[in-house]
Amino acid sequence: MTGGHRRILVVEDDPETADQLVEQLTTSGYQVDLAASGNEALSRGAACDYAVITIDRMLPDIDGIAVMRQLRDDGIAAPFLIISALGEVDDRVRGLRAGGDDYLVKPFSFVELLARVEALGRRSDTIVKETILRVGDLAVDLVSRTASRRGKEILLLPREFQLLEYMVRNEGRIVSRAMLLQQIWDLHFDPSTNIIDVYVGRVRRKVDGQQAYPLIHTVRGIGYCLRAPG
């Protein structure tokens, strides 16, 4: 990852939220530019190559989605993260995920925002060509759709394999519950139960049960992270 790819444009008109966003993203190692209006976003977005552009849906001058369209027409390929209030989540916003962009519903946690930005920024980076993914002693065979630890096969249902594959692909990064719901079940709402935790719990028992060390870790209040020890 080059420095240019860690550069993010934040478009937010509320000064306090903007400060918080800039601070959080800077702490996470991003180089952050701030635009306080749609017009500013248009000029900044066209002037520099950003890894991700986060943009509030409700800007004082131009609709966030309109800014995105305009920049796309100008040939800007950076993925967008639209931040929208729940009442404004319409089909245009829901459709973003299909186009390689993403949206986040207000209010959100910064950890969730970081996870989304990470996921969006990575998309343009690397395309994994291997057929077997490895994390520690876990091997995930993408062709035969099987997983094993220390050569011993783990019996997984198709959906459980999908979940494990997604976590392995995001090794070392936080995946939120909402991201799992979207990626594995294609659901764009929060079922407001702990059902995901129960589901991940079962996968975790299968993957980490009676092993030398755990791979799947809970990140409190947000989701999970799969990583090898050390």
Added chain:
Amino acid sequence: MLLAKTLTSSTFRLALIAIGTFGVIVSAIFSYVYLSTSSYVRSRSDRAIMTEYSSLKSAYERSGRDGLIGLLQQRIADGNLADNVYLLADSSSARLAGNLGAWPSAATAADGWIEFRAPEPLPNTTMPPLLRAMSGTFPGGDRLLVGRDISELDGFADQIKTAVISCVVLIFALAGVASILVTRRTVGRIEQINATSRAIMQSGLDRRIPLRGSHDEWDRVAENLNLMLDRIETLVGEVKQVSDNVAHDLRTPLTRMRGRLERAYHGQRVGEVDQSLIGDTIADLDAVLRMFASITRIAQIETQARMDAFRTVNLVDIASEVVELYDAAAEQDGTSLTIAGDRELLVTGDRDLIFDAIANLVDNALKHGRAGGRVIVRNENLDGGPVISIADDGPGIPLEERERVFKRFYRIEHSRYTSGNGLGLSLVAAVARLHEARIEMLDNAPGLKVRLRFSPPAG
């Protein structure tokens, strides 16, 4: 008061316009009848006079003055012609023969038709009669006048005139009274509705418009307004209940958060304690935010903002995904969660919403069913429509509670301390309404069976 309202009411004004128009038409018709009748009667009598005059004139020409005098005397003596008057005079208007005393002054100068009052009564009348007569001058200078008593004809015309005028007056009077009565009735009913509306604005939604039991259109209007008021009263009650419940559900986590923060504010800064305190507070805040999200989501579904996302979807696919998602949770409770029935059931709808609704029903079945029991999700075609049913073998829901569980924040145990925010079934109900699906709650003996009955996809 009521009379004043009656007189200023628009119904009464309309009635007046109708009466006026109708009255003018009736008067015109009656005047025509009167005029044509009286002119017909008069022309008949004129023809009779003319015929008599001609026959006397030819008698004069045939047999001279003396012959006519004889004939006139004959006629006067004839009782059948008692209404007729005759007068033969010489060129100086001096009477030669006839039953009229003198040549009438009106006919002295010229010949033709005249009407005049006789100077003295005729033999068969007490009053001097009104006469209509025709006079003419013969070539010899003698003048003949033939006339008739038309007092009776005049009386007849007067009678018709009186009848016509009294008819018109009567019609106007009756129509006026009728319109006042009808308007009074209308104004009275409207006043009742107005009074009830005012009472509702002043005191409360429990007032209703009284019915008269007449089953007329006013009773129907009143009935419908009363039904509308019932519905509004229910809704207002629900809103109040919901806001009470929201307040209650918010108070608990907010009080906890406040207490925690206050203690931390006054206490010492200890990194580890602060960390866990902040974590707990964020978790509580998340619960509050989730509740708001659920309310917004239900409101959004209820305003039908998502109809544009409707596609033809396979209900069984969605149900299978839900069952798969909840499989782990069921396993944890030792409950068996299975799917049964058809392999394909097509419905028109929003996949996310249907998923959410089924997920809520399965979630409820797992939570409220018997631990270690069975939950069966069955897809089938019932009476031509796709139906999904979620059945558990737990304690079920008493019959009288079944309607209420779909209300926002309703919880059977009336306790607000179990998990969940009581919005799940309201969401199911909202999704069902949006999809025009019916929800049925059946006894699974033992347990509860909830059915979602969709309408078949169009086309």
